[in-house]
Amino acid sequence: MSKIHAAITGIGGYVPEYILTNEELSTMVDTTDEWIMSRIGIKERRILKEENKATSDLAVKAIEQLLEKTNTKPEEIDLLICATVTPDLQFPATANIISDKLGLVNAYSFDMNVGCSGFVFALNTASKHIEAGANKKVIVVGAEKMSSIVDYTDRNTCAIFGDGAGAVLVEPSTEGVGVLDTILGIDGAGRKHLHQKAGGSLKPASHKTVDAREHYIYQEGQPVFKLAVTKMADVSVEIMKNNNLSTEDIAWLVPHQANMRIIDATANRMGLKDRTKVMINIQKYGNTTAATIPLCLLDYEKQIKKGDKIILAAFGAGFSWGAIYLKWAY
């Protein structure tokens, strides 16, 4: 019997309606459209404004679309993995809340907290479950309400992030398509440059932590930028080498959408001069953390062909980084 690979067989996504433009941001902090476009490459981002709505609500909308597009019933799903750094609650897992809201009665589920690399790590985990024969219909969703941890008085971070969710259905295939190789890495020492100071067991929430604005993203942009450029490029080049792939072989690079300059550096290091092969939607959604890669796949879905060789690449909090080489299944 030919080897079982885990193939993406559908994509769904959702972004909230509210558009936060660079013009509106420049009324909130000392910034300009020109600075944000030239240093990051983001024009606007989506924000979940409705009260009492959370990350799970974004994920539910993305998965509803996915189930409809793939003609799948909620009870057919046997595993749901949610990649997020903005869970609805400290516990239980947001994946369990999503399962409850959608009626995934035959699935077990869990969250993965791997920052902007979350989708790549979660897709790898899903593919191992499928290759082992343990699961047949797995949903991987990257979902984030980043606006819940962004400090809109801090110009260093508030222009970067947006809200959204992207989900894929993953199923076994013996046609030689699906996830063919993965490289993952982490460096926990990088946490000093990118973290949320309070709200965990180290520093539980208190009046003091709220007054000190410690429940927001803390990021030192430059060290994160430097390592993101190196690691995302390195891991993408390494996965090409491991699989004897030339730039001509690659149909698509799907990079995490953190900064246009990081995307450019990665494509350059891979020798991908043809930028039409690089999926980019950072200008309209910003950095939606674990949701960027599936939201990109959704935007470009109609252009992807069966058998296309695709590299997914990410870098984020942790530090964490990873690349997946896959062949498109439909």
Ligand code: UT7
């Ligand atoms: O996905 C998770 C991983 N995160 C990332 O990949 C983010 C990586 N880092 C970056 O993308 C960039 O470092 C940033 C976009 C965050 C910052 O860009 P930069 O070119 O590294 O700028 P910088 O931090 O070196 O700051 C340069 C100047 C500073 O002013 P001074 O000190 O030179 O007077 C900043 O205060 O730009 C200033 N600045 C801004 N000015 C206008 C920072 N943010 C803004 C802003 N508008 N929004």
